[in-house]
Amino acid sequence: MSGSQLLSMRGISKRYLGVQALDDASLDVRQGEVMCLLGENGAGKSTLIKILTGSVTPDFGVIELAGEVIEVRSPLEAARRGISVVHQELDLVPDQTVAQNLYIGREPTRFGIVDKARRRQEAADALERVGAHFSPNARVRDLTVVQRQLTMIARALTVNARVLVMDEPSATLTAEELSHVFTVVREVASGGCSVLYISHRMEEVFEIGNRATVMRDGRTVAVHDLAAVTQDGLIAEMLGDQRTLVDRPLRDGSHTIAGGLDIKSVVIPGVLEISGITAPRGQVTGLIGLGGSGRSTLLSALFGAIKAQRDVTLDGRAYHPHSPRSAISQKVGLVPEDRKSQGLMINRSVWNNLIEPSLNQRLTMPSQRRFTTPRSVVSALGIRLSSLTQRVRELSGGNQQKVVLGKWLVDASTVLLLDEPTRGLDVGAKADLFDEVHKLADSGTCVLLASSELPEVFANCDTIHVLYEGSLAGSFHPGSNTVDQVLQAMLGVKGAQ
């Protein structure tokens, strides 16, 4: 397992946008091991990876691969050196086939013409090795997320990768999908390829990793053998002495205030048929289910973002949002699943993003000096920024997510639909976000939280509704039900309740 030193990054520093992103950071990976890279958002993990994969040039530092000092000036060069990346945002060409994607830029040719038969055969072999059961002729756009990840891993195999970088692969996967990916990762590692695994989920880290490197504030603070360290110990190191992670006590559910959403039925023929969910004010109502269970679809339907037959009341009155705009006018807000493509204008300022939903009532733009609510929202949520005119893309993931939430606080939305609000966030940022959500609920907001992470839902919701293949599979209370009961309902086991 733990072979000789394969990759070594030493003394890596990088400053950009006036921020010291990396300060003398280091990373060592042995041949054939799974090295986990841990750290809060903004700790410097992504920058370090970007340097390794050639998309960012470091100010200082040395990278050694198999004892040879290398300079990685571009992603192409990284690939040529045997460094392969499976990104969170999977960079495959959606309209091409799996085989085309596997050999993109290095198509096997015969007399200068692409040898399609050979490509198909080799692609099929590579897919076989990662245990993928889809055709190399399938179009990437028709694949599920896990299939795309397997494609990326297969691609790494076909280039004989020496280091496989996996950047939060689990963020979009369900549990079974992930376990399959893990099996593949273990095989890849046992074949001598080193894996650099980046994730926020502690359980995963312990399940898949051999060692872990912990980063904080742009520095490497510790390297551990995962067999010899506890989860709490790692978390404490990630957070530093700034705060200790609290295992949140269960919400007591005593805050119920009259009113809220009463979902008598929401139907999208063939997709969704939900009835009998109430989300009272003052509570956090959880919606949990595996990928494809209809969590997001239900929230979108409640927000008027997709067409549906709705029989829903809000505070006792009929609620028929025919568009997001009409939902917003009734003080309903949605934090969508994907903050980059749905939640934010990434190239615009924090200010412009925050005020966006509240503009619908106005004709002219408010001035930053007069309209101070966004500023107090920034302060209340503890969003770290240099100024309100800073572009959102320059913020860390956790802060970006807070901006998406903040959009709905500027105009004081009283119903919040949160779709995977902690996706891609680290422990500290998650805790922060839930603190805010609980404060909002306690002050009378109706919160509907959709998530696929059971512990998160269990710890933060007053009631939990489980969706399974588009319908309601059961309703639970964290106080009186066990995690196992909820899990069984999620997996579609009948009579779980």
Next chain:
Amino acid sequence: MTQVSTQGAVTPPVGRGESRGFRGRTRSLIVRFNLLLIFLALCALGAILSPNFANPNNISNLLQQSSLVGIAAIGMTFVILTANIDLSVGSVAALAGMTVAIFIAGGMNMWLAFALSVAIGLIAGSVMGGLSAYFTLPSFMVTLAGLVGIRGLTYLLSDGTPVTGIPDQLAYLGSGRIGPVPVVGLIFIGVTVISALVLNFTVFGEHVYSTGSNPEAARLSGVNVKKIITITFAICGGLAALSGVLLTARLTVGQPTANEGLELDAIAAVVLGGTSLFGGSGGVFGTFIAVFMLAVIRNIFNLMGLGSFYQMVVTGVILIIALLLNRLLENRGKR
């Protein structure tokens, strides 16, 4: 601004928070106003190469020549800001320039004819924009169809021949001057100022930018994206028609062949002016300067007695150089 910040609303950037400093700020100013600097440099070059360049008469002519393209380019800016494109502006301008002449020839009050013709452009724009937005058709194709179809309609209306009989008052709008300043120049400046105000200070303007930045996020924030796109096309069509009517006024004749290639001049000015073809960033100020820049280049060539063939080649080269320079400065600003 200071009220809440005492509670620590705005924390300095993470890490050792060194602000961008003077050099950084100067650089960002250069990035922001690089176009203006290039423009001024070109003007200086013009003044050196030809003593006639700085002559008030010449500058007045410059304004006269560039204003009509400029008005259309301002409309185009709105459309491009939403990440769309309007290829039909030349044809729409020709149509409006033709209808105004026909209406007047038919005995209609000339101001009513003026207003109706601009309204025709507005409607043409909103139909094309609406088709594109509500049926999710690519605006490139819809307006390409408009370019061909509306030009054909213009020929049909006049049977392919020019229509004369523009009254003096209308002609004054097209070629008259107030003191040394051409009337069309004033209209161009007015249109630019109003557009800048709309884009920067109204919610509609903000929605134009949000639609161009991320239409899905905008929709989920309550922006009626389809309506916004349709309105920008209406504005573009309306301003193209205004430009066309003013051309007819200047020539005192409505010509079915007028304004051919206007769309390309307008798009060139918008993009040269720093508005991104991907939408969401840019503005009319850049377009305004770029329009003059293209006119100044042409003017310098004329003053130097070089033919229009040279002008075309050099204009193409300068467009590429300006785009490259913009991109370089932009990338530098990001790092």
